[in-house]
Amino acid sequence: MNPKTILRTGSLAVLIGLSACYPGGAEYVDELDVVGTAYSKQVSFSDHKTYYMSDSIPQVASDNIEDPNGDNKPDYISMSTANLITSAINRNLQNYGWSRVTDKTKADVFIMNATMQNTQIYYYYNYWYYGGYYPYYGWYYPGYYPPTYTTTRTGTLLMQMIDGKEVNGAGKAAGMWVGIINGLLEGSSGSQNARISSSIDQAFKQSPILKK
Amino acid sequence: MKKFVYILASAAMLCGARPVLAQDQEGIFNLYYSMGLATGDLHDYISRYSWRGMGMEYKSEITDNVSMGIGAEWNTFYQDMNQGTFTRDNVAITGDQFRYMNSFPMSARINYYKDNAAGLRYFAGAGIGTTYMIKALDMSIYRFTQDEWQFLIAPEAGVSYDIDASRTIFLSVKYNLNLKTKDLAGQSYLAINVGFGFR
Numbered sequence: 001m002n003p004k005t006i007l008r009t010g011s012l013a014v015l016i017g018l019s020a021c022y023p024g025g026a027e028y029v030d031e032l033d034v035v036g037t038a039y040s041k042q043v044s045f046s047d048h049k050t051y052y053m054s055d056s057i058p059q060v061a062s063d064n065i066e067d068p069n070g071d072n073k074p075d076y077i078s079m080s081t082a083n084l085i086t087s088a089i090n091r092n093l094q095n096y097g098w099s100r101v102t103d104k105t106k107a108d109v110f111i112m113n114a115t116m117q118n119t120q121i122y123y124y125y126n127y128w129y130y131g132g133y134y135p136y137y138g139w140y141y142p143g144y145y146p147p148t149y150t151t152t153r154t155g156t157l158l159m160q161m162i163d164g165k166e167v168n169g170a171g172k173a174a175g176m177w178v179g180i181i182n183g184l185l186e187g188s189s190g191s192q193n194a195r196i197s198s199s200i201d202q203a204f205k206q207s208p209i210l211k212k
Numbered sequence: 213m214k215k216f217v218y219i220l221a222s223a224a225m226l227c228g229a230r231p232v233l234a235q236d237q238e239g240i241f242n243l244y245y246s247m248g249l250a251t252g253d254l255h256d257y258i259s260r261y262s263w264r265g266m267g268m269e270y271k272s273e274i275t276d277n278v279s280m281g282i283g284a285e286w287n288t289f290y291q292d293m294n295q296g297t298f299t300r301d302n303v304a305i306t307g308d309q310f311r312y313m314n315s316f317p318m319s320a321r322i323n324y325y326k327d328n329a330a331g332l333r334y335f336a337g338a339g340i341g342t343t344y345m346i347k348a349l350d351m352s353i354y355r356f357t358q359d360e361w362q363f364l365i366a367p368e369a370g371v372s373y374d375i376d377a378s379r380t381i382f383l384s385v386k387y388n389l390n391l392k393t394k395d396l397a398g399q400s401y402l403a404i405n406v407g408f409g410f411r
Contacts, residue, residue, distance in 0.1 A: 024290050025310050025350065031295075034307035034352035041302050154353060182352055206297050206304040 030195055033183035035202045039209050043163060043176045049212065050099045052107035052164070053089065057082045061117040077115050081193075085113060085157065088197045092204035097212025107164045109176060116156040117185065153185040157196065159203065161210075177210065179203035239272040240279075242382065244407020248287040248315075253397040257291075257347075258311050264288040267405060269321065277325045282318075283339070287388075287403060289313040310350035315399070317343040317364050317388050332371050335384075339366035343390045345399055362390035362399065372409065380409035 026032050039045075058074035067073075076082070089111060090100060101107050161177040181199040185192065204210065246265030250258055269283025293309035319341030326334045347358045370384025384405045392398040 024292055026308060031308040032352050034305065036303070036305045038303045152353060184353070202297075202306050206299070206306055 029184050029186045029191075033181070033195055033199055035199050035206070036180045036182075037178065037203050037207045039177045039207065040175060043166075043174065045176070045209055046212070048108035048163070048165070048176070049097070050101045050106060050108045051093060051111050051161075052101055052104050052109075053086060053111035053113070055079075055082060055086060057085060057113045057115055059115050059117070062119065081196075084193055084196060085200065088200040089113070089159065092201060093210070096204065096210050098210075104164075109164050110162040110173070112160045112162055114158045114160075116158065118154050118156070119151055154182060155185045157181040157200075159200075177207065179207070238411060239270060239281075240380070240409045240411050242267075242269045242271065242283070242407055242409045244268070244382070244384075244405045246285055246287055247404045248289060249402040249404070250289055250313075250400075251402065252400045254289065254313060254399045254401055258289040258313055260289070260291040262287055262289045262401075264290070265403070267403075267407075271321065271323065279323050279325070279337075281321050281323075283321055284316065284318045285403065287315045287317075287401065289315070289401075305351070307351050312346075312348040312350075313399070314346040314348075315343055315388070315390075315401070316345075317341065317366065317390075319364055319366055321366075321368070323368070332373055333380075334369075334371050336367075336369040338368065339386075340364065341366075343388065343399075345390065345396065347396070358396060360393050360396040362393055362396065365389045365391070370405070378411045380411075382407060382409060 056076045056079070059077045060074075064075045093111075094100070104110075157180070159179040159181075160175055163174045163176050167173045179200075181196070181203060183195060183199070187195075244267050246267045248262035248265055250262070265285065265287035267283060267285030269281055271279040271281030271283075273279045289312065291311045293311060295306065295308050297304055297306040298309070299305075317339075319339030321337055321339040323335045323337030328334070341364045343362050343364045345360050345362055347360075349356045366386050366388050368384055368386035370382055372380045372382035374380045382405075386403045386405060388401055388403055390399045
């Protein structure tokens with residue numbers, strides 16, 4: 001067998017094979033949205049029918065987590081976004097047979113919401129690439145690029161259902177249910193709002209235990 | 213620890229094959245395109261047919277009807293699960309899942325050949341070695357990966373045809389049976405290989 005033939009054919013096969021390394025993956029922002037829920041197995045949900053929920057929602061971000069203005073109060077997200085979130089939660093809870101109360105003493109559970117914003121920085125360097133190795137500047141093997149970095153902003157909405165009936169001696173109440181929604185903060189505010197609303201719907205859809 | 217045993221066992225087998233190869237008059241180098249059909253636990257994880265893969269092997273004829281050799285392959289399985297809800301006990305997670313499995317089997321192989329009058333050469337055999345498996349799951353911006361070495365048994369059957377004295381084409385079906393390890397269930401798939409051989 002001619003060694004050149006093996007080399008040529010082998011190189012072609014290796015290139016084709018390398019291109020197979022990472023097929024597919026997410027193409028759209030909403031494909032990265034994730035909704036997680038969990039509930040306590042030690043609580044009887046049928047005994048709880050009324051809920052109290054604040055209209056405002058605290059915001060936790062890297063620049064306010066240490067309370068830079070020193071007022072000992074959390075920052076809040078805009079009321080328009082808070083209204084979007086609370087109205088979606090209200091709609092779902094009421095569809096499931098819950099009643100909202102404005103008097104905390106009459107609430108069986110408390111819905112406590114919070115949002116978090118996080119920025120991740122990804123630095124990408126492909127060790128297959130060596131700047132001066134290839135003969136033509138600006139030419140790389142398919143799929144191989146010079147070092148680069150990207151940043152992504154992700155947002156998280158945390159919804160917690162706290163048991164108002166089971167408060168222990170230390171004043172702590174048990175968590176009954178939690179819903180977490182996470183996604184990229186990309187796209188227009190209209191598309192973000194639509195994704196938030198549909199994700200909240202999904203959180204309740206996958207939690208039939210809350211149904212009365 | 214087990215993976216080191218697999219690597220050592222495979223290395224021993226490959227080294228052990230060398231004196232036999234050295235005695236041969238004729239060897240053949242095969243280069244092939246490899247497709248994959250997952251079975252068992254791997255099929256539960258990724259049921260989609262894999263069109264991505266390649267392999268190469270060197271075999272030496274120790275008699276007119278028997279060859280021995282070594283080879284390595286690469287098969288990539290991928291499936292987009294679209295949006296789905298995955299529930300375990302009291303926890304549920306909804307999102308798009310992107311599932312990947314990269315399989316790198318390496319084995320020592322023995323084949324038995326039978327010729328027919330039309331010039332076709334049927335063969336059947338088996339390989340034994342190890343497979344490096346890389347399992348990945350993408351969900352949201354997170355990636356969960358697991359990599360394992362598994363012990364490999366790979367029976368194979370196929371047919372080849374000599375184009376001329378130095379080149380052949382062949383088609384084979386190989387069952388890559390990778391035995392379970394402590395952290396990963398057995399992963400198996402059918403590899404459908406089409407390729408060229410060079411003498």
